[in-house]
Amino acid sequence: MKSQQFVYFLSNEEKYTIQKFNFAPDLILVFGHREMLSNSPIVTMLRQAYPKSIITGCSTSGEIIGVNVNDNSITTTGVLFEKTKLDYAEINIENFTNSKEAAENLVAKLARENLKHVFVLSEGLMVNGTDLVKGLIKVLPEGVNATGGLAGDGALFEKTVVVSNSGITQSGLISAIGFYGNEIQIGYGSHGGWDSFGVERSVTKSRGNVLFEIDNQPALALYKSFLGEKAKELPSSGLLFPLSMRTVANNEPVVRTILAVNEDEQSLTFAGDIPEGSFIKLMKANIDRLINGAESAAQVSVQPLSNTEAQLAILISCVGRKLVLKQMVEEEVEAVKGVLGESATITGFYSYGEIAPFTEDSHCELHNQTMTVTTFSE
Numbered sequence: 001m002k003s004q005q006f007v008y009f010l011s012n013e014e015k016y017t018i019q020k021f022n023f024a025p026d027l028i029l030v031f032g033h034r035e036m037l038s039n040s041p042i043v044t045m046l047r048q049a050y051p052k053s054i055i056t057g058c059s060t061s062g063e064i065i066g067v068n069v070n071d072n073s074i075t076t077t078g079v080l081f082e083k084t085k086l087d088y089a090e091i092n093i094e095n096f097t098n099s100k101e102a103a104e105n106l107v108a109k110l111a112r113e114n115l116k117h118v119f120v121l122s123e124g125l126m127v128n129g130t131d132l133v134k135g136l137i138k139v140l141p142e143g144v145n146a147t148g149g150l151a152g153d154g155a156l157f158e159k160t161v162v163v164s165n166s167g168i169t170q171s172g173l174i175s176a177i178g179f180y181g182n183e184i185q186i187g188y189g190s191h192g193g194w195d196s197f198g199v200e201r202s203v204t205k206s207r208g209n210v211l212f213e214i215d216n217q218p219a220l221a222l223y224k225s226f227l228g229e230k231a232k233e234l235p236s237s238g239l240l241f242p243l244s245m246r247t248v249a250n251n252e253p254v255v256r257t258i259l260a261v262n263e264d265e266q267s268l269t270f271a272g273d274i275p276e277g278s279f280i281k282l283m284k285a286n287i288d289r290l291i292n293g294a295e296s297a298a299q300v301s302v303q304p305l306s307n308t309e310a311q312l313a314i315l316i317s318c319v320g321r322k323l324v325l326k327q328m329v330e331e332e333v334e335a336v337k338g339v340l341g342e343s344a345t346i347t348g349f350y351s352y353g354e355i356a357p358f359t360e361d362s363h364c365e366l367h368n369q370t371m372t373v374t375t376f377s378e
Helices: 034-039 042-049 099-108 129-139 219-233 236-240 287-302 319-340
Strands: 002-008 027-032 054-059 063-065 068-070 074-080 085-092 115-122 145-150 173-180 185-191 195-207 210-214 243-246 254-256 258-262 267-270 279-284 312-318 345-351 353-357 364-367 371-377
Touching: 002 063, 002 345, 027 034, 027 042, 027 063, 027 345, 034 054, 042 054, 042 074, 054 085, 054 115, 054 173, 063 074, 068 319, 074 345, 085 099, 099 129, 099 173, 115 129, 115 353, 129 145, 129 353, 129 364, 145 312, 145 345, 145 364, 145 371, 185 287, 185 353, 210 219, 219 236, 219 258, 219 267, 236 258, 236 319, 254 364, 287 312, 287 319, 287 371, 312 319, 312 353, 319 345, 319 371, 353 371
Parallel strands: 027 054, 115 145, 312 345
Antiparallel strands: 002 074, 027 074, 063 068, 063 345, 085 173, 115 173, 145 353, 185 371, 195 210, 195 279, 210 267, 243 254, 243 279, 258 267, 312 371, 353 364
16 A cells, blocks of 8 residues: 655645645545635646546545644545555435435445445535434445544534545535455544533433433523533534433443534534433543543554554544644644554544444444544555
């Protein structure tokens, strides 16, 4: 496997030129600031320069390259696989009745024979992440899992875009890369590090990913009472206080982050479902635990790589972690790098949701507020 990376801050000199890779990549990953991705010709120029490459990526809430976290940039990572075949599919969620149906149609477009793993990049605001994952699970072959994430838009929550293989950026798009063959080894890990506090409460009224009532009280009013002065900054301040949710006693809880609020309905909209009857707790940040959580995700991700080190790692971490860590945000990336070692090329982004299994033998889940690491080696 070969890889090479470039970063663009789009000065006048960079606007109409691209830096060329030393090889013809099989895959080019592009992560960047939403307005830059939408207004720059970089993706189109990459498509023209590398007509046989698969190109995909998305808008972000921060771009990861090596151990650096940038804002207002575009990163490109070219990868040449020596022993692995790839396939690509994309759909637009606006052409389907729901996110589950969209995901089912997306995976159905991929070749099935010798499929080892699927990596998904999704529109971040129109999608119901829980239903998206349900659709992936339903149609993925036995023994094949998926990782990936939802596109970001800083802390604005206005619009997200995904890079199409055709060489344009588009709202509503969901892309998938299939990895094939017996020589590719893929690992993944996902970990949070948030502390829950207060009493556990019950979801008494919800619909899909919209929460209306907690313990028979209006959800938004109750949530605002937790936040105090921070309530004035919703929905962005909701990233600092996610909810821990479990649907069944003794199950591993998942974390849910607020995407929007509705004052008229007194409701909260999340990146994934909040089923009626589930149990929730408010969460807050513990900086040391967040960084340790990133390290733990990396440690789990390298366990399946037998007798070899990771050569490529895609990191997807939640925008809420970035807002909490602030100037310390690169410490969680450095913690991952410390586990992966010097041989790993690291790319990725800060997201509105992360897709990964809890463990190697479980199905993928939608997570919020986690660091998710997907590692590759041939």
